[in-house]
Each structure stands twice: as C-alpha cells, then as structure tokens.
Amino acid sequence: MSPRMGLDLPTILQKAGEIVDEKGLDHLSLGELARRLQIRTPSLYNHIEGLEALRQKLAIHGLHNLHERMVYAAVGRSGDEAVRALSEAYVSFARNHPGLYDATFRAPETDDPELQQAQHKVVELVVQVLQVYGLKDEAALHTVRGFRSILHGFASIELAGGFGLPLDLDKSFLLLIDTFLAGIHSGTSN
Amino acid sequence: MSPRMGLDLPTILQKAGEIVDEKGLDHLSLGELARRLQIRTPSLYNHIEGLEALRQKLAIHGLHNLHERMVYAAVGRSGDEAVRALSEAYVSFARNHPGLYDATFRAPETDDPELQQAQHKVVELVVQVLQVYGLKDEAALHTVRGFRSILHGFASIELAGGFGLPLDLDKSFLLLIDTFLAGIHSGTSN
DNA sequence: TGTGAAAACTAATGTAATTAGTTATTATAA
DNA sequence: TTATAATAACTAATTACATTAGTTTTCACA
Numbered sequence: 052m053s054p055r056m057g058l059d060l061p062t063i064l065q066k067a068g069e070i071v072d073e074k075g076l077d078h079l080s081l082g083e084l085a086r087r088l089q090i091r092t093p094s095l096y097n098h099i100e101g102l103e104a105l106r107q108k109l110a111i112h113g114l115h116n117l118h119e120r121m122v123y124a125a126v127g128r129s130g131d132e133a134v135r136a137l138s139e140a141y142v143s144f145a146r147n148h149p150g151l152y153d154a155t156f157r158a159p160e161t162d163d164p165e166l167q168q169a170q171h172k173v174v175e176l177v178v179q180v181l182q183v184y185g186l187k188d189e190a191a192l193h194t195v196r197g198f199r200s201i202l203h204g205f206a207s208i209e210l211a212g213g214f215g216l217p218l219d220l221d222k223s224f225l226l227l228i229d230t231f232l233a234g235i236h237s238g239t240s241n
Numbered sequence: 242m243s244p245r246m247g248l249d250l251p252t253i254l255q256k257a258g259e260i261v262d263e264k265g266l267d268h269l270s271l272g273e274l275a276r277r278l279q280i281r282t283p284s285l286y287n288h289i290e291g292l293e294a295l296r297q298k299l300a301i302h303g304l305h306n307l308h309e310r311m312v313y314a315a316v317g318r319s320g321d322e323a324v325r326a327l328s329e330a331y332v333s334f335a336r337n338h339p340g341l342y343d344a345t346f347r348a349p350e351t352d353d354p355e356l357q358q359a360q361h362k363v364v365e366l367v368v369q370v371l372q373v374y375g376l377k378d379e380a381a382l383h384t385v386r387g388f389r390s391i392l393h394g395f396a397s398i399e400l401a402g403g404f405g406l407p408l409d410l411d412k413s414f415l416l417l418i419d420t421f422l423a424g425i426h427s428g429t430s431n
Numbered sequence: 432t433g434t435g436a437a438a439a440c441t442a443a444t445g446t447a448a449t450t451a452g453t454t455a456t457t458a459t460a461a
Numbered sequence: 462t463t464a465t466a467a468t469a470a471c472t473a474a475t476t477a478c479a480t481t482a483g484t485t486t487t488c489a490c491a
Contacts, residue, residue: 055456057469082447093449094470102448160402170403190416192408196395197417199403204394205386212350213360213389218382226380227387230424239416239423245487247438272478283480284439292479 058088063098064112067105071150076157079106079150103159107166110158113151114169117144121176131232133180138202138228145206152206174199184235194235201231248278253288254302257295261340266347269296269340293349297356300348303341304359307334311366321422323370328392328418335396342396364389374425384425391421 066087071079081102085092099105124140125133145152158166177195186194205224208214214223256277261269271292275282289295314330315323335342348356367385376384395414398404404413 055458055467055469057456080447081449090469091471092447093451093472096449097469156397156401156403189408189412192406193413193416194420196398196404196408196413197391197420200391200394200398200417201387202394203398204390204392207346207397208386208390208393211346213346214386216382218379218386222379223383223386226383226429227390230384230387230427230429231420232424233427233429234420234422234424237420237423237427239420245436245438245489247487270478271480280438281440282478283441283482286480287438 058090058098060098060108063088063095063105064108067109068112068148068151071109071154072148073150076106076150076153079109081105106154107158107161107163109151109154111163111166111169113148113155114166114173116148116151117141117155118169118173118176120144121173125176125180129180130183133183134198134232135225135228137177137180138224141202142206142209142224145210149210152210156203156207186235198231201227248280248288250288250298253278253285253295254299257299258302258338258341261299261344262338263340266296266340266343269299271295296344297348297351297353299341299344301353301356301359303338303345304356304363306338306341307331307345308359308363308366310334311363315366315370319370320373323373324388324422325415325418327367327370328414331392332396332399332414335400339400342400346393346397376425388421391417 063084067079067084070083070087079102081092081095084105085095088095095105099108120140120143121137124136128136174195177198178191181191181194181198184191184194205227209220214220253274257269257274260273260277269292271282271285274295275285278285285295289298310330310333311327314326318326364385367388368381371381371384371388374381374384395417399410404410
C-alpha cells in the first residue's frame with residue numbers, strides 16, 4: 052500500500068478558498084478549481100466527491116479558521132472586553148475572507164458530524180465568554196443566540212454591500228456591540 | 242398594437258416565488274419554472290432576460306411584500322411597541338417565505354434603481370419608527386444599521402437551521418429585541 | 432375579416448458536473 | 462534493481478441548464 056502521491060486536501064481547500072474569496076461562493080466551479088491546480092476537472096473526483104462535498108469541506112475549513120482567530124482574540128480577556136475582541140475578530144474574518152465566511156454560513160444542510168462539530172466549537176466559545184455575566188440557564192442560551200444574530204447580521208449585510216451610506220462601519224459595529232452589552236447590563240436578560 | 246396575450250410578469254413571479262420557497266433560491270431554474278407554467282424554457286425569454294434578471298425581479302417582488310407587511314404591522318403604533326411589531330413582521334415574513342426572503346437579500350449586485358428603491362423603502366420605514374427615540378443624526382443611522390443587523394441576523398440564522406437547540410425561538414427573538422431596546426434607552430447610543 | 436406584433440415553439444450551442452473506463456506513476460516488496 | 466499494486470490523473474461520453482437563432486402560431490384590433 053503506497054501508490055503515487057498527488058494533490059492533498061489542504062492544497063485543494065487553499066485554492067478553493069482563494070477562488071471563493073475572489074469571485075464569491077456562487078462562482079466556485081470544479082472547472083476553475085482544476086485549472087488553477089493544473090489538473091483536469093474529473094481528476095478532482097479522486098480527492099472529493101463533487102461540488103457539494105467541496106463546499107462542505109470549505110465550510111469546515113472556514114469554521115476552523117474563524118474559531119482560531121476568535122480564540123486568539125479572546126484569550127487573556129474577559130467580560131465586555133472579551134466580547135468586543137471576539138466581535139472584532141468575527142467581522143475581521145468576514146472582511147478578509149468574504150467567500151470563506153459565506154461558505155461557513157451557507158453550508159448545505161447536512162448531518163456531517165465534522166461540520167456540526169466545527170460549528171459547535173464557535174458557539175461554545177461564545178458561550179464561555181458570556182458566562183461571566185452570570186445569566187441564568189435559559190437566559191444564557193437566548194443571549195448567545197442574540198449575540199450570534201448580531202455578529203452574523205452585521206457581517207453579512209456589510210459583505211453584501213447592504214449598508215449604502217458613507218458612514219463609518221466600525222463605528223456602527225462598535226456602537227451595536229456596546230448597545231447590546233448595555234442591554235445585558237440593564238438586566239433585561241434575566 | 243395588440244398581439245396575443247400570454248403570460249404576465251406577476252404570474253411568473255408568483256410561480257418563481259413558490260419554487261424558491263419550496264426548494265430554495267439555489268434550486269430555482271428556468272427549466273423548472275417553465276415546466277410549472279406549462280411552457281418551454283426559451284419562451285420565458287419573451288418575458289424576462291434570463292435567470293439573473295428573474296432573481297432580481299424576485300428580490301424586488303419580495304421587498305415589496307416585506308415592506309407591505311412591515312407597514313401594516315407598524316401602523317397605529319409607536320416607540321417600543323412599534324419596534325416590536327416591525328420585528329415580528331420581519332421574521333414572520335422570513336419564516337413564511339424563506340426563499341423569497343433569501344432572494345431579497347442575495348440580490349445580485351446591481352444598480353437597478355427599482356431594486357434600490359425597494360430596499361430603500363424598507364430602510365426608510367425603520368428610520369421613521371426609530372425617530373421617536375430622538376437619536377442625534379449619526380447616532381440614528383448607526384442605530385438603524387444595528388437594528389437591521391439584528392433582524393437579518395436572527396432571521397437568516399433561523400432559516401439556515403443554525404439555532405440547533407430545542408429552545409423557544411420566539412422567546413430568543415423577543416429577548417434580543419428587548420435587550421437592544423434597553424441598550425438604546427440606556428443612552429449608550431448618544 | 433385580415434394582419435402584424437408578440438407569444439410560444441423547435442433546433443442548436445456552450446458550459447459545467449458527473450460517470451466510466453484507461454493510462455501513468457511511484458512507493459514499496461521481492 | 463526490478464516488479465507490482467494502489468491510485469492519481471487522463472480522455473471520452475452523458476446529462477442538465479442557460480441561452481440564442483430562427484420559425485410558427487395566435488389573437489386583439491383596424
């Protein structure tokens with residue numbers, strides 16, 4: 052057992068990530084990917100099961116990256132400071148890797164445990180950071196949902212170019228996070 | 242001037258909306274649409290310029306619907322009550338018309354004035370409802386951005402099935418809106 | 432009742448995903 | 462050093478769409 056060594060998955064995902072960040076998730080095609088890898092399209096099937104599987108793996112790849120950056124941002128901080136750091140890392144990732152971010156969100160419905168695991172790790176990180184606010188059981192879960200909504204909502208509208216006005220985006224985002232934090236501190240969430 | 246009367250655009254958008262709500266925006270194809278309209282695919286080109294144009298028109302169609310429901314929900318209310326009504330109408334629309342909602346958001350980049358107009362009307366409505374909080378100039382615009390982020394973030398994560406836990410979604414959403422409102426009232430936004 | 436504008440059609444082209452079956456390469460076993 | 466088995470990569474063929482060109486059909490009105 053030890054046949055010829057060809058492409059490996061990391062290389063493929065790397066290139067696919069480049070395509071997707073350049074041209075958008077919807078313009079990822081096996082043809083373009085193969086061209087950039089200097090092979091013929093059908094050869095890709097030796098490594099991945101098809102376009103849908105590629106998107107799936109790309110989503111997992113993106114989630115790993117996102118998680119890594121969020122952990123790095125949050126480490127050594129707590130409370131509001133940690134929340135702000137986490138938030139900034141999140142939108143930062145979306146800005147630097149718009150296609151990959153999109154892939155993490157628009158992953159096809161599936162019960163792929165690896166994908167679920169990757170999603171879960173990001174959620175878990177948020178749960179941990181919010182723990183310091185001492186929210187009771189259910190309230191904590193609702194609050195995590197709210198926080199995720201804010202992060203994804205802002206990031207995706209920004210990426211879609213949905214904020215038309217020439218008004219500072221970072222300011223909008225910081226204010227949003229602070230407004231949310233103020234709401235939490237006001238005790239509404241208990 | 243008065244040749245034979247065939248399909249009209251409303252009928253086409255109606256059927257396209259059905260497809261998209263059933264199978265998702267990515268599964269909208271001219272073939273499927275033509276089949277349901279009982280015509281051959283190329284005949285569609287007598288009414289629309291192609292798949293991309295169809296998506297565009299679908300986005301406008303969806304935005305009109307969304308706006309209508311939001312207006313209806315907000316009328317006769319003001320302040321927090323109006324904000325809650327608006328919010329509920331928004332997620333309600335997304336739940337009842339997932340594909341159409343997706344179309345409104347993932348409209349192809351374009352400078353189609355009709356699309357921009359339709360988007361603008363929704364934003365304007367939110368601006369008006371938030372006016373009662375007397376936020377100063379810039380602060381008001383940042384707050385609208387925040388509110389939109391919350392609405393879209395929650396709606397799209399819910400549609401994507403991203404909230405895994407068996408925890409009441411309406412409760413999460415109401416709490417999120419109330420937390421945001423509490424943040425606004427706390428004066429963070431000034 | 433005739434007609435012309437536009438709806439709908441058939442046929443053809445181009446692109447992309449996917450499958451089947453073949454060839455080429457190379458890490459190890461002999 | 463050489464043989465071979467595992468598998469990467471290839472060519473050829475199929476299928477599904479979107480789109481274009483060119484033809485036929487229909488029907489509201491003059």
